[in-house]
Amino acid sequence: MENLYLELKNRIVEADSIVIFSHVNPDGDTLGSSLALNLMIENYFGKKADSVFVGTMPNLYSYLPEFYRFKNIEGIDKDKKYDLAIAVDVASKDRLVTATQVFNDAKYRINIDHHVTNIGYADLNIIDGDAACVGMILHRIFKEWDAPISLDIARCLYTSLMTDTGCFKYDNTSPDAFILAADLVGYGVMPYKEYRECYETKPQSMIQFQANIVANTIFYNQGKIAFSKITRNDMSKYNAEDDYTEGIVEVLRSSKNVEVAAILKETKDGYTKVSLRSKTLDLTPIVMDFGGGGHKFSAGCTIKKPIAIAFDKLLKRVQSEIE
Numbered sequence: 001m002e003n004l005y006l007e008l009k010n011r012i013v014e015a016d017s018i019v020i021f022s023h024v025n026p027d028g029d030t031l032g033s034s035l036a037l038n039l040m041i042e043n044y045f046g047k048k049a050d051s052v053f054v055g056t057m058p059n060l061y062s063y064l065p066e067f068y069r070f071k072n073i074e075g076i077d078k079d080k081k082y083d084l085a086i087a088v089d090v091a092s093k094d095r096l097v098t099a100t101q102v103f104n105d106a107k108y109r110i111n112i113d114h115h116v117t118n119i120g121y122a123d124l125n126i127i128d129g130d131a132a133c134v135g136m137i138l139h140r141i142f143k144e145w146d147a148p149i150s151l152d153i154a155r156c157l158y159t160s161l162m163t164d165t166g167c168f169k170y171d172n173t174s175p176d177a178f179i180l181a182a183d184l185v186g187y188g189v190m191p192y193k194e195y196r197e198c199y200e201t202k203p204q205s206m207i208q209f210q211a212n213i214v215a216n217t218i219f220y221n222q223g224k225i226a227f228s229k230i231t232r233n234d235m236s237k238y239n240a241e242d243d244y245t246e247g248i249v250e251v252l253r254s255s256k257n258v259e260v261a262a263i264l265k266e267t268k269d270g271y272t273k274v275s276l277r278s279k280t281l282d283l284t285p286i287v288m289d290f291g292g293g294g295h296k297f298s299a300g301c302t303i304k305k306p307i308a309i310a311f312d313k314l315l316k317r318v319q320s321e322i323e
């Protein structure tokens with residue numbers, strides 16, 4: 001691994017133009033990692049990098065330091081050939097959607113990720129399936145370089161860790177997760193502040209929207225399976241943003257008997273975006289059947305079918321795993 005960290009350093013040193021990509025519909029890990037790396041490239045290497053996002057940017061993360069640095073892929077010159085493109089937390093190339101071409105066109109490509117399903121699609125692949133978040137991998141890299149970690153960088157890494165461990169309650173909450181948290185708090189991060197900024201700034205309509213989706217949950221197989229769906233109608237009724245669905249699927253999983261919980265959301269183009277959570281069942285084979293990916297107990301996919309059909313197909317597939 002240390003050789004890879006050195007190679008990453010050399011590539012940054014040699015590059016005149018650098019772009020960092022987050023995955024589509026970005027979360028706290030991909031955004032926190034992108035900004036942490038962006039700031040490190042500036043502080044330690046004296047260079048500017050572009051942090052680019054694809055899809056809808058959730059308002060939720062606007063508290064992150066230097067958040068304004070994020071650029072929408074639709075606003076950048078897609079013919080530009082960067083010297084170096086770095087994808088962070090991007091499990092597969094198709095998660096770059098409309099940014100795929102710019103990534104492919106770069107002279108050198110790097111993939112830093114912690115998804116077990118990542119096949120290593122770049123020229124340099126730094127993948128650690130045991131890392132709780134990509135922020136953890138970056139932290140190791142920065143330490144290996146002996147690069148100073150500013151409070152802003154520490155805060156970005158903390159968001160990456162806090163969100164991907166579900167505030168230190170998912171199965172990826174390893175001893176290393178707490179060691180990382182302790183280190184970041186040592187740089188001045190205040191966990192209660194980051195928590196409030198991230199989780200307790202919801203609009204009123206989001207609370208009402210979420211309550212409605214939870215109320216419409218249907219339970220199957222003696223309560224072992226919980227499914228709820230969100231139509232475009234539900235979205236417009238509450239003026240819901242894309243990030244309004246954040247966290248609902250965990251509420252469904254919190255029922256005592258539930259083994260598998262799913263939220264199915266109708267997309268703008270009439271397909272169905274699925275978020276799945278389980279308590280003990282490995283979800284990766286299920287989502288991979290539908291072209292998705294993720295982690296063992298937390299995974300997702302987009303089913304290219306109308307929501308009613310997708311619902312039945314997914315339910316049958318999940319029921320085949322649950323007696």
Ligand SMILES: [Mn+2]
Nearest residue numbers: 029089134164
């Ligand atoms: Mn992640």
